[in-house]
Structure formats: C-alpha cells, structure tokens
Amino acid sequence: xxxxxxxxxxxxxxxxxxxxxxxxxxxxxxxxxxxxxxxxxxxxxxxxxxxxxxxxxxxxxxxxxxxxxxxxxxxxxxxxxxxxxxxxxxxxxxxxxxxxxxxxxxxxxxxxxxxxxxxxxxxxxxxxxxxxxxxxxxxxxxxxxxxxxx
Amino acid sequence: xxxxxxxxxxxxxxxxxxxxxxxxxxxxxxxxxxxxxxxxxxxxxxxxxxxxxxxxxxxxxxxxxxxxxxxxxxxxxxxxxxxxxxxxxxxxxxxxxxxxxxxxxxxxxxxxxxxxxxxxxxxxxxxxxxxxxxxxxxxxxxxxxxxxxxxxxxxxxxxxxxxxxxxxxxxxxxxxxxxxxxxxxxxxxxxxxxxxxxxxxxxxxxxxxxxxxxxxxxxxxxxxxxxxxxxxxxxxxxxxxxxxxx
Numbered sequence: 001x002x003x004x005x006x007x008x009x010x011x012x013x014x015x016x017x018x019x020x021x022x023x024x025x026x027x028x029x030x031x032x033x034x035x036x037x038x039x040x041x042x043x044x045x046x047x048x049x050x051x052x053x054x055x056x057x058x059x060x061x062x063x064x065x066x067x068x069x070x071x072x073x074x075x076x077x078x079x080x081x082x083x084x085x086x087x088x089x090x091x092x093x094x095x096x097x098x099x100x101x102x103x104x105x106x107x108x109x110x111x112x113x114x115x116x117x118x119x120x121x122x123x124x125x126x127x128x129x130x131x132x133x134x135x136x137x138x139x140x141x142x143x144x145x146x147x148x149x150x
Numbered sequence: 151x152x153x154x155x156x157x158x159x160x161x162x163x164x165x166x167x168x169x170x171x172x173x174x175x176x177x178x179x180x181x182x183x184x185x186x187x188x189x190x191x192x193x194x195x196x197x198x199x200x201x202x203x204x205x206x207x208x209x210x211x212x213x214x215x216x217x218x219x220x221x222x223x224x225x226x227x228x229x230x231x232x233x234x235x236x237x238x239x240x241x242x243x244x245x246x247x248x249x250x251x252x253x254x255x256x257x258x259x260x261x262x263x264x265x266x267x268x269x270x271x272x273x274x275x276x277x278x279x280x281x282x283x284x285x286x287x288x289x290x291x292x293x294x295x296x297x298x299x300x301x302x303x304x305x306x307x308x309x310x311x312x313x314x315x316x317x318x319x320x321x322x323x324x325x326x327x328x329x330x331x332x333x334x335x336x337x338x339x340x341x342x343x344x345x346x347x348x349x350x351x352x353x354x355x356x357x358x359x360x361x362x363x364x365x366x367x368x369x370x371x372x373x374x375x376x377x378x379x380x381x382x383x384x385x386x387x388x389x390x391x392x393x394x395x396x
Contacts, residue, residue, distance in 0.1 A: 022320045035278040092272030124340040127350035128197030
C-alpha cells in the first residue's frame with residue numbers, strides 16, 4: 001500500500017468514527033435539542049413547576065383580551081391537544097390565529113400556561129400578497145399547493 | 151492516474167498565479183454586475199411577502215451569506231483532506247486564505263438573522279438547534295484562524311488546522327438538517343428541498359442572482375488572498391536564505 005493510500009484510508013476511517021460518534025451523541029440528546037414541546041408532550045409528561053417552551057398553532061377563535069387590557073388568553077394546539085396560555089405584553093406582528101407560535105413560561109397547577117415571552121414562527125413559504133389572494137380565490141386556503149407556490 | 155496528473159497541473163503555484171490573474175478581472179466584473187442587478191431586484195423590484203411584508207428583503211443577504219458560510223467551510227475541509235492525503239502545495243494556502251472570508255459570511259448570517267428575528271419572531275436570539283449550530287460554525291472558523299498561526303513552524307500549524315477542519319465538518323450536515331431533525335424556531339429549508347422551492351419565482355430569481363454574486367465575490371477575494379499568502383511565503387523563504395548566508 002502506498003503512503004498516499006494509507007493516509008486516505010486513515011482519513012476515511014476517522015471521518016466514519018467522528019460521524020458515528022456525533023450521530024450517537026445527537027440521538028441520545030434528542031429530547032434536549034428540541035426547542036419546544038407540543039401540548040401533547042406537556043400533557044403526557046408533566047414537567048412540574050419548571051420553565052419550558054410550549055409550541056404549536058394558535059387555535060382558531062381562541063384569542064381573547066382579558067379585562068386588565070394588557071393581557072391576552074389563547075390556546076396553543078397541535079390539533080390533537082390544546083393548552084390554554086395567558087400572556088401580558090406585546091405579541092410579535094406575526095402572532096395571529098392559525099399561526100405557529102412558541103410560548104416560554106410555566107404550566108400552572110390550574111393547567112393554564114403562564115407565558116413570559118411569546119415568539120411567532122413562520123413557515124418556509126414566501127410569495128407576493130397577490131399570489132396568496134389568487135390561491136385563496138382558487139380554493140387553496142393555506143396558499144400552498146403541494147409544497148410549492150408556483 | 152489522470153486525476154492525479156490533472157491535480158498536479160494546478161499544484162504549481164506559478165501556474166496558479168497565471169490562471170488567477172486571468173480570472174480576477176472577470177470575477178470582479180461578474181460580481182459588480184450580479185450584486186448590482188441582484189440588489190436592485192431584491193430591494194426595489196421584488197414584491198413584499200404576503201405575511202412578512204418588506205422585512206423579507208433581509209432574506210436576500212441572509213440566505214446567500216448562510217449558504218456561503220457552509221460552502222466555504224466545506225471547501226476548506228475538502229482542501230484540508232487533499233492537503234493531508236496528497237500533500238497538495240496549494241491546499242493549505244487555500245484554507246488559510248478562505249477562513250477569514252468564511253468567518254465573515256457566518257458573522258453576516260448571524261447578524262442579519264438576528265435583525266430579521268426581532269421583527270418577525272419577536273426575539274434577537276434563541277438557543278435553538280439551527281442558531282446554535284451556526285454559532286458553533288463561527289467558532290470553528292475562529293478556532294482554525296487562531297490555531298494555524300499558533301505554531302512556530304507554519305507546516306505544523308497547517309496540519310493542526312487541517313485536522314480541526316476535518317473534525318468540524320460533521321457540523322455541516324447538522325446545520326443543514328437541524329430544522330428537520332428537531333423542532334426549532336427557525337423554519338425548514340425553502341430552496342434546497344426535495345419537493346422544490348417554496349419561494350415564489352419573483353423572489354427566487356433575485357435570491358439566485360445574489361447567491362451567484364456572493365460566490366464570484368468570494369472566488370475573487372480567495373484568489374487575491376492566496377496570492378498574498380504565496381508572496382508572504384516567498385518573502386519568508388528569501389529571508390531565511392539571507393540569514394543562512396550571513
């Protein structure tokens with residue numbers, strides 16, 4: 001075996017080793033790498049009085065302003081389960097019913113999630129407003145046709 | 151072997167200088183044209199997004215910077231492997247020349263991402279898998295830049311740097327697939343996905359022009375920096391020879 005070949009084999013073996021090691025580590029850390037938990041996760045595995053992030057969609061017709069004028073109450077759903085959330089403060093511009101959202105805070109004993117921070121998620125679809133309107137007129141409410149917008 | 155032969159045709163630094171000088175004006179010209187037209191399309195002609203409005207225009211800088219940060223790192227790791235296995239004389243020169251430029255792309259990606267995250271997501275920074283792995287990429291670049299110059303003997307620095315680059319390459323697929331493997335605040339890929347882009351063509355075109363413009367700019371700067379590195383090595387060799395004579 002020439003020296004070049006031996007160096008190449010050593011390199012490939014090292015890469016395989018590093019790759020396998022990283023894959024195992026990341027698989028083992030799977031739960032910790034998730035940015036948020038879904039309502040189902042939280043209901044099935046209650047975390048107790050601990051800070052966590054709850055993510056899902058803002059349930060349709062669930063947003064209501066509370067009498068104090070600064071707080072809102074809404075429900076985050078993963079379409080299977082939903083958790084009620086209370087938040088005091090200004091929500092991001094993209095916050096609306098049906099939108100992806102992540103709330104950071106604690107789940108209270110009454111089952112209501114007290115959020116300290118609200119973040120809006122947006123999907124990977126980008127299109128001009130006119131295209132969105134045209135798609136809605138054509139009967140595609142989400143504006144997405146089979147993964148593509150063209 | 152023909153591959154090895156063609157490989158070593160370009161191994162000659164003098165030949166590299168000649169080809170580089172030939173390419174440079176074209177690369178700089180193409181960059182000016184692509185970025186000029188690309189920015190005009192991106193900032194003026196392209197439509198606002200249906201949900202993000204004009205904020206979407208940050209994408210035309212953020213996304214090409216992110217692509218370049220991954221592309222430059224991958225190319226440096228490949229060149230490090232070529233340097234270690236085949237002892238290609240230009241491999242370590244390329245890695246050293248490209249590193250600060252790649253670090254710059256990563257910093258630009260992180261900065262524009264933060265500026266985009268605040269109005270849309272409502273946060274400057276979160277430790278989600280995508281953002282954290284890109285920050286790790288930034289530190290890999292900085293680590294490489296520091297490590298290469300940390301040895302008295304340049305050849306040992308280049309070797310240590312090459313090993314760091316090759317080990318760090320595992321981070322590249324982690325960045326790319328972080329948004330698919332774990333739930334993140336960052337949305338999944340819009341362009342490089344199996345079922346085709348989810349960006350309307352009126353936005354995809356300016357994005358493509360910007361990305362090609364970033365690439366030609368990088369190629370031009372890499373050639374200039376490689377020429378400077380080769381000149382520095384010549385000066386070092388001449389100095390050592392002079393000391394030897396005295």
